[in-house]
Amino acid sequence: MQIICMVEGSSDDYFSNEKQRSMRPPSPCPHCNSKQVLRALGYYDRDVSRLNEKGYVRISVRRFRCIVCGKTVSLLPSFAQPYRIVLNATIQAFAAGDIYHPDVEWWIIYLRRYWKRFCFWLPLLRQSVPGIGLSPPSEDAAAYWRQVVIWAGSLSSATARLTSDFQITLFGRYRCHVPNRCEGEI
Ligand SMILES: [Zn+2]
Known part of the structure; x- marks a missing residue:
């Protein structure tokens, strides 16, 4: 499951400061509603365009897995539109x-x-x-x-x-x- 996570700054800031590392898991789990049960599960990469610069950056999106229901949650930073590069x-x-x-x-x-x-x-x-x-x-x-x-x-x-x-x-x-x-x- 994907959750939009409000973050300050844009894609270059997120990329250069590796903000994915500071993304915290939501609680409760959006699938099973258990509290404090999401654990780090690495990242997936996706491309997103840059603000006032040509081209795009490949950002890492933080993922978590619930230790109760086993389902996953990813935190898409809010400057990005789901499934769209711009x-x-x-x-x-x-x-x-x-x-x-x-x-x-x-x-x-x-x-x-x-x-x-x-x-x-x-x-x-x-x-x-x-x-x-x-x-x-x-x-x-x-x-x-x-x-x-x-x-x-x-x-x-x-x-x-x-x-x-x-x-x-x-x-x-x-x-x-x-x-x-x-x-x-x-
Ligand atoms: Zn769960």
Whole structure:
């Protein structure tokens, strides 16, 4: 299972300061609800883009295993979007129309693809997350996106809240955000 963990700084800071080493296990276990039962289980690597720099860094994501139920939990730092390489900060800049931001220009092909996916996913997102924004057709995709960011304060916070409270992201629903389910898109 994947939990979004709020961290200060961006991908380069996390990478260069090896922040994965200081990630602490959540308690209780999100699968079985037992307290103080998650133990270190190494890391997995994933790529994430950089803020104001070209290219990407390969970060290590901390994993833990529960000694009671045997299931695992990984802590994805909040600057990253689940299953997407481009930073939340860059996605947010693109969605806000800041297309001349250097990061946005470098990743524009990916960002357009992400937006297309968001628009496709939006009807199910509206159904799954009640209470945000207005109803269509009075509200388009861009307006809904703004409402979500206002609701949570940032795309990072929105993703953390959506995954923990509704097991969903702005781009899809994934088994890894559901306790007691294995990984993969559903
Ligand atoms: Zn457990």
